[in-house]
Amino acid sequence: MVKEMKAIFKRELRSYFNAPVGYVCIAALAALYGYFYYQVMALGSTSYIRNVYGTLFTFGMIVIPIITMRSMTDDQKNKTDQALLTAPVSVTAIVTGKFLACWFVFFIASTLGLLPPVAMSFFSSPAWGEIIGNYLGTLLYGGAMISIGVLISSLTVSQIIAAIGTFVVSVFLMYIDNLASAISNKTVSAVVSWLSFNSRYTTFTQGIFSVSATVFFLSVMAVFLFLTARRLESRRWN
Amino acid sequence: MVEVRNLTKRYGTKLALDHVSFTVEEGSIVGFLGPNGAGKSTTMNIVTGYLSATSGEVLVSGKNILDEPQEVKKMIGYLPEMPPLYMDMTVKEYLNFMYELKKARLPREKHISEICKLVKIENVYNRLIGNLSKGYKQRVGIAQALIGNPPVLILDEPTVGLDPKQIIEIRTLIKNLGRNHTVILSSHILSEVQAVCERIIVINNGCVVADGATDTLAHDLSKDHRLLLRAEGPEREMVHALLGLPHVVDAASLGEKERGVFEITVESEPDADLRRDVFALLARKGWPLLAMKNMDLTLEDLFLQLTSGDAALHHSSGEASSDEAEEAEQEDTV
Numbered sequence: 001m002v003k004e005m006k007a008i009f010k011r012e013l014r015s016y017f018n019a020p021v022g023y024v025c026i027a028a029l030a031a032l033y034g035y036f037y038y039q040v041m042a043l044g045s046t047s048y049i050r051n052v053y054g055t056l057f058t059f060g061m062i063v064i065p066i067i068t069m070r071s072m073t074d075d076q077k078n079k080t081d082q083a084l085l086t087a088p089v090s091v092t093a094i095v096t097g098k099f100l101a102c103w104f105v106f107f108i109a110s111t112l113g114l115l116p117p118v119a120m121s122f123f124s125s126p127a128w129g130e131i132i133g134n135y136l137g138t139l140l141y142g143g144a145m146i147s148i149g150v151l152i153s154s155l156t157v158s159q160i161i162a163a164i165g166t167f168v169v170s171v172f173l174m175y176i177d178n179l180a181s182a183i184s185n186k187t188v189s190a191v192v193s194w195l196s197f198n199s200r201y202t203t204f205t206q207g208i209f210s211v212s213a214t215v216f217f218l219s220v221m222a223v224f225l226f227l228t229a230r231r232l233e234s235r236r237w238n
Numbered sequence: 239m240v241e242v243r244n245l246t247k248r249y250g251t252k253l254a255l256d257h258v259s260f261t262v263e264e265g266s267i268v269g270f271l272g273p274n275g276a277g278k279s280t281t282m283n284i285v286t287g288y289l290s291a292t293s294g295e296v297l298v299s300g301k302n303i304l305d306e307p308q309e310v311k312k313m314i315g316y317l318p319e320m321p322p323l324y325m326d327m328t329v330k331e332y333l334n335f336m337y338e339l340k341k342a343r344l345p346r347e348k349h350i351s352e353i354c355k356l357v358k359i360e361n362v363y364n365r366l367i368g369n370l371s372k373g374y375k376q377r378v379g380i381a382q383a384l385i386g387n388p389p390v391l392i393l394d395e396p397t398v399g400l401d402p403k404q405i406i407e408i409r410t411l412i413k414n415l416g417r418n419h420t421v422i423l424s425s426h427i428l429s430e431v432q433a434v435c436e437r438i439i440v441i442n443n444g445c446v447v448a449d450g451a452t453d454t455l456a457h458d459l460s461k462d463h464r465l466l467l468r469a470e471g472p473e474r475e476m477v478h479a480l481l482g483l484p485h486v487v488d489a490a491s492l493g494e495k496e497r498g499v500f501e502i503t504v505e506s507e508p509d510a511d512l513r514r515d516v517f518a519l520l521a522r523k524g525w526p527l528l529a530m531k532n533m534d535l536t537l538e539d540l541f542l543q544l545t546s547g548d549a550a551l552h553h554s555s556g557e558a559s560s561d562e563a564e565e566a567e568q569e570d571t572v
Contacts, residue, residue, distance in 0.1 A: 003338065003341065004338065004339055004341065007335055007338035007339050008339070010335075011327070011331075011335050014326075014327070014331070015324070015326050015327075018326040018327075019326060078322070078324070078325070079318065079322050080322040080323065081322070082283075082288055082316070082318045082320075082322045083322035083336065083339070083382065084322075084339070085287070085288050086286040086287055086288050086311055086316045086318075087311060087339045087340050088307075088308040088311040088312040088340060088341055089308075089339055090308070236287075236288065236289050236290040237290050
């Protein structure tokens, strides 16, 4: 299981860097991180790191669909899924390998986002606890979004549709808090706001490591990977 | 080795396969022949576990693909109709990836280089697959199927897109592989199947319409057995004498072809070989026999007959709704 997963992970990751898409996503996110550090620290002259990571929620939202859009669509279009599905490999290994490759691209980008605080640490002492908390929050939120993107890309053969679909879902998730507050029924409102990614992510930006939010994001990943695996399996029954 | 029982596949309301059954023994090369859209690829996709059957089952060396998918998949090397190649990888990277994916436990370097030598892709080993010609891509596809040395090879139209010289090379390769592998290969080219396979299964509209050894299939399935002969002698008497032979159903003259030489067709009962009796008769009567030819259908006639609508020729199972299966197959390949 682990061995095949590793093989798929390696192949997927390589394909991100054989084409420009991996570099573009990483460069875009790193540049945005850099810019917002600059804006918040230098222009805003505040040391609240949450102002930096707070805005990055939106940028992750835009970049993640680009990362995930090709993960499942390409295989179906080029018929390479025939090689994967007729090999002695479980669908869970295929899906997990692909998911981890996407997440790793996002991980590289987020880690590059730590460069500004590292640079700053030469001149002052940044609040590393808060920064690492934010960093972990970004990774968890990104992982959950990526698992959704991977499922959506397994539903279509078109990269564009996969990207737009994932984008729409992430916009919807962003506004779900507003939606919750507009609902008068208390129970429904509570359920809807429970789904919020943003409120859980915000906990991290405040420098709080929330176990419940961590469990929530990890569960989202597990659920969507499970659904993607089932989707892959169901294709056989067409 | 490979046993297919009552395989039926529906795409929605379209029937693509209708109770297809056949068995392939270990170490034989079987050709799967049929026109485009007959259900060849669908069958192969089901046997390899890429698609599921609506009903029926597939056993590979006694193991059901639904019960032990990983075990069965390990035993099969598959070259689909479109080779499943990653265009952004080099041949080397791709074959190594497939090696890991198939969990092969052979000395990796040696195994891969042997395969490359076998299908003659050593000279493109470090090139990007996307930049290779169609013939080379096809060979990389075959190489991929051979990785892990699976006992069963399933090749869907393996020579498509190759030039005549390469076709001959690949056919020789398949024949050689047939010595220690069980090979099922599909084709819509009759001569290819004839050249490579020991046994032919003809499929049309999702039904098996003929199944037999390459050499005798045509003879066995021909519905009439005729001799065509030319002999010198009196026309009427010759026909009359031939009609008097045992097992002769009919004899008729086709007219004078040379001066004093008549062409006569003689129809026999099935399973009767008239040639010796005819020769003896004519010799006894002193009518020189100038030519004699068996008028069994050629494999090509047979293939056309089997697949051109009146497929109920011999096997009454051939009554699938024809357009449906064809459309379904097309849908499958889109």
